[in-house]
Structure formats: structure tokens, C-alpha cells
Amino acid sequence: MSLERTGEVLAHDKQKEVEAVARKMTSLDPDARGDWLFTLPFAGTGMSNPRISLGEIYNFAVSIMALDPAPGDWILDLGSGSCWVSEWLSRMLIHTVSVDISPDMLRIGQQRLGPGARLAAGDFEALPFASGSFDGAVCISALHHVPDIPRTLSEIRRVLKDTGRAVFSEPGRGHASSPQSQAEMQELGVLERDVVAAELLDECLRAGFQTAQVHPYLFPLPAHSPEEWRAMQASGEPRLRSDKRDAGPGVNPQAPGPDQQRRKWVQRLLAPLRAPGGFRPQQREPMERFLMGQDARLAWQCLVGVRNAIEAHPVVVAGKEERRPDSRRPARLRAAITVLDAPRQVDAGERFAIRVRVRNDGDTLWLARQTPWGGFVALGAKLVDTNNLLVVHDYGRSLLGQDVEPGENIEAEIGLVAPTQAGEYRVKLDMVDECIAWFEHMGSPPVLRPLTVTRVE
Ligand SMILES: C[S@@+](CC[C@H](N)C(=O)[O-])C[C@H]1O[C@@H](n2cnc3c(N)ncnc32)[C@H](O)[C@@H]1O
Numbered sequence: 001m002s003l004e005r006t007g008e009v010l011a012h013d014k015q016k017e018v019e020a021v022a023r024k025m026t027s028l029d030p031d032a033r034g035d036w037l038f039t040l041p042f043a044g045t046g047m048s049n050p051r052i053s054l055g056e057i058y059n060f061a062v063s064i065m066a067l068d069p070a071p072g073d074w075i076l077d078l079g080s081g082s083c084w085v086s087e088w089l090s091r092m093l094i095h096t097v098s099v100d101i102s103p104d105m106l107r108i109g110q111q112r113l114g115p116g117a118r119l120a121a122g123d124f125e126a127l128p129f130a131s132g133s134f135d136g137a138v139c140i141s142a143l144h145h146v147p148d149i150p151r152t153l154s155e156i157r158r159v160l161k162d163t164g165r166a167v168f169s170e171p172g173r174g175h176a177s178s179p180q181s182q183a184e185m186q187e188l189g190v191l192e193r194d195v196v197a198a199e200l201l202d203e204c205l206r207a208g209f210q211t212a213q214v215h216p217y218l219f220p221l222p223a224h225s226p227e228e229w230r231a232m233q234a235s236g237e238p239r240l241r242s243d244k245r246d247a248g249p250g251v252n253p254q255a256p257g258p259d260q261q262r263r264k265w266v267q268r269l270l271a272p273l274r275a276p277g278g279f280r281p282q283q284r285e286p287m288e289r290f291l292m293g294q295d296a297r298l299a300w301q302c303l304v305g306v307r308n309a310i311e312a313h314p315v316v317v318a319g320k321e322e323r324r325p326d327s328r329r330p331a332r333l334r335a336a337i338t339v340l341d342a343p344r345q346v347d348a349g350e351r352f353a354i355r356v357r358v359r360n361d362g363d364t365l366w367l368a369r370q371t372p373w374g375g376f377v378a379l380g381a382k383l384v385d386t387n388n389l390l391v392v393h394d395y396g397r398s399l400l401g402q403d404v405e406p407g408e409n410i411e412a413e414i415g416l417v418a419p420t421q422a423g424e425y426r427v428k429l430d431m432v433d434e435c436i437a438w439f440e441h442m443g444s445p446p447v448l449r450p451l452t453v454t455r456v457e
Contacts, residue, residue, distance in 0.1 A: 006199035016189035070328035071373035073135035079142020083109030153207035170195035197314035204318035328375035374435025
């Protein structure tokens with residue numbers, strides 16, 4: 001039974017973590033020497049359970065979505081094990097450095113990642129990196145092996161850049177006392193502990209991170225019968241016992257108005273989630289009495305589902321500071337494009353230019369600097385016919401001379417070459433967040449300029 005808090009420093013011989021893999025490997029049948037570490041998250045000799053594979057893949061997807069890295073980022077894979085997380089990240093054009101206390105694990109990682117592998121044998125509690133080195137850190141199923149979590153969090157914060165974030169995806173309440181953990185602690189000597197969401201959030205803030213958030217990890221996925229789903233679709237806002245619309249005997253006519261009631265309802269509903277240590281069973285009954293009707297029951301079930309998911313497996317993201325959206329990780333991409341100068345008619349094959357003024361009407365900083373993996377904004381042109389059907393997709397591009405803040409204007413010129421076929425065309429001008437999206441696809445209006453192309457005699 002594990003009763004210690006996340007902030008508590010436990011006595012533990014970390015050499016046991018180093019020896020665990022070796023012990024596991026040498027104790028296996030020589031024909032089945034754990035080659036699944038080379039195939040993770042997929043099956044291999046010694047592991048062919050699709051549920052385990054899917055759990056690993058889901059864990060990766062939830063954690064990395066929560067971290068929200070951009071291509072070109074430098075990400076630290078903490079407790080990388082056999083480095084499959086690093087391997088998958090590199091397929092997303094993300095640079096990784098894998099760190100693990102176990103050289104045996106890193107040897108497997110070296111083989112998986114090949115000659116370009118960047119690996120470091122090291123301890124979370126004293127990371128072998130300079131301060132401010134990384135854009136992000138991912139720690140999947142490793143923090144719960146560490147005796148001093150507060151120190152580890154400070155170390156991780158230290159090696160992140162100011163805009164850096166770290167994600168922790170860890171087993172939650174009940175992990176240390178589970179039969180599997182008990183067996184592994186006994187057979188391998190490794191440390192297993194519960195990572196409790198509320199405590200980890202507090203510890204992140206205590207370590208100096210400015211933001212900390214927890215995401216629900218819904219695995220296995222919740223299932224709903226057709227009746228339940230119909231009821232969920234039909235449900236409106238939960239009603240209150242004291243709501244005047246449901247006024248009945250005992251209703252206080254002086255009760256606050258619906259808006260205030262709603263606010264109060266939400267506060268009451270969230271209170272158990274915020275309470276240190278989470279929700280206690282004895283809180284359920286007053287809560288249920290406070291709520292009423294089918295809608296409220298559904299809302300309650302959803303809340304309990306999310307709460308249980310968070311308790312069983314917290315996915316916590318901590319940020320060194322508030323991060324604002326830029327074109328590497330855009331939020332709202334909107335541009336107002338005004339044509340300043342454009343020819344109405346050109347000869348076939350003639351070079352011409354269009355000059356525009358563009359205002360950043362979204363909330364995302366447009367980065368101008370070109371990178372091999374995109375994430376910078378350029379002025380783009382497509383060539384379409386008079387029915388707006390595509391003729392040339394990448395008709396032209398013009399890099400911006402500077403970054404553009406939301407609300408800011410910039411002038412740009414795009415050089416184009418008229419098609420060799422005479423006829424009526426339109427130039428569609430739009431901004432493009434390179435390798436991410438054309439602004440039109442995000443709901444931003446492009447500008448269409450008619451273009452007559454005449455035959456050269
Ligand atoms: C359960 S494995 C997870 C591996 C990998 N993240 C994955 O998802 O496949 C935990 C890893 O954390 C490493 N580890 C344990 N304590 C550590 C410490 N103090 N510093 C660095 N790594 C540690 C172990 O050697 C092991 O490889």
C-alpha cells in the first residue's frame with residue numbers, strides 16, 4: 001500500500017533501477033530475450049498483446065498532444081527506456097535527446113535510433129544538460145520510479161527554455177499497490193509509487209512552473225448504449241433543485257437568479273475535484289441531492305468518469321511560462337488581404353507582380369523565418385479558372401520580411417509568371433502557414449483577382 005505523497009522523498013537505491021533491465025533480460029529464456037523492447041509499441045517475442053500495444057500508442061498520442069511540440073523542437077525524452085518515443089517523435093521532424101539511468105536500455109535505444117541517436121545516461125534528479133537547452137520534455141511512465149519528485153521537477157524546469165513545457169503521463173492512485181507493481185518491486189527491486197494528479201499539479205507549481213494542467217486519460221474508452229447516448233444528446237443544462245422553473249414545495253422564492261445559480265452549481269460541482277486528495281465518496285450523496293433530474297445524473301456520470309480517469313492516470317503538462325500561439329503552433333489564422341497593385345491583363349508567359357497589404361486578423365504571431373519543416377507564414381498564390389477550379393496549386397510564394405503580430409499590417413509583393421495558354425483566369429491570394437495550412441482552410445477569406453492572359457503573336 002502506498003500512502004506517501006508525491007512531494008515526499010523516498011529512500012530508494014537507484015542502482016536497482018539500473019539493474020532491473022539486466023536482471024529481467026538475463027532471467028528470460030535465451031530464445032525469448034525480450035526483443036519486444038526493439039519492437040515496442042508493437043508486438044515482439046515475449047509480448048504479443050494488442051491491448052498493451054494499443055495502450056502504449058494511446059499513451060504516446062495523449063501525452064504528445066498535451067505537450068503540443070512543433071517540428072524542429074528539441075525534446076528531452078526522460079526515462080526513454082528503449083527510446084521508441086524518441087523514434088516516433090523523430091518521424092514528426094522533432095529532435096530528441098533520450099536520457100535514462102539504465103545504460104542497457106540506452107544500448108537498445110542506440111540500435112533503434114541508429115547512428116544519429118542522441119543519448120545520455122543520467123539521473124532525473126541531476127540532469128546532465130545546461131540550463132535552458134530544450135523546447136520540451138516528455139516523461140512517459142518514468143516519474144513514478146523516482147524517489148525525489150520535487151527535485152526532479154526543478155531539474156526538468158531548469159533544462160527547459162523559457163517557453164518550454166513538460167508532460168508527465170503516469171500511473172495514478174492504486175498503482176503501487178496493484179499486483180503487478182507489488183511483484184515488480186519484489187522481483188526487480190524497482191520503485192513503484194502512485195502519482196496523484198492534485199499533488200503532481202501542486203509540485204509542478206512549487207518547482208517554479210507557472211502553468212500546470214491535467215488532462216483526462218480515457219483508456220479503456222468509455223462505452224455508451226444507444227439509450228444513454230440519446231439521453232446525452234437530448235440533455236440540456238443541468239437543473240437545480242432551487243431553480244424557479246422547477247419551483248415546488250419548499251423552494252425559496254428569495255433564491256438567487258439562474259445565472260448566479262449556475263455559477264454556484266459549477267463551483268459546487270468542481271469543488272471535489274479541487275479538494276486536496278480529490279473527491280471522497282461521502283461527498284457524493286449531498287451532491288446528488290443538490291442536483292436533480294436525468295440531465296444532472298448524466299452530467300454527474302460524465303464528471304465522475306473524467307475524475308476517475310484523471311485519478312487513475314494523470315497526464316500533467318507544466319509550462320515554464322504562459323505560451324502564446326505562433327505559426328509553429330497556430331490558434332486562429334486569419335488575414336485581411338488588400339490588393340494595392342495588380343495587372344488586369346498580361347501576355348502569355350509574361351512575368352508580373354502583385355502588391356498587397358496584409359493585416360494579421362487572428363491571434364497568432366506569424367513567424368517569417370524560413371525553416372525546412374515549415375511553421376512560418378508566407379503570401380501564397382494559386383491559379384484558378386473562372387469557375388474557381390484549380391489550375392496551378394503552388395503558383396507563387398513570397399516570404400515576409402518580418403514577423404507579424406496580431407493586428408499588425410505588412411506590405412508584400414509576389415512575383416508570378418502568366419500561364420502559356422491564353423484565356424481568363426483568377427489569381428487566388430491567400431496566406432499560408434507552411435507545411436501546416438492554407439489560411440482559407442482555416443476560415444480566412446482569400447482574395448481573387450481576375451487575370452486575362454493574351455496570346456503573344
Ligand atoms: C517504465 S520505463 C518507461 C520507458 C519509456 N518511457 C517508455 O514509455 O517505453 C521507465 C524508465 O525510467 C528509467 N528510470 C528510472 N529511474 C530513473 C532515474 N532516476 N533517472 C532516469 N531514468 C530513470 C528506467 O531505467 C526505465 O527505462
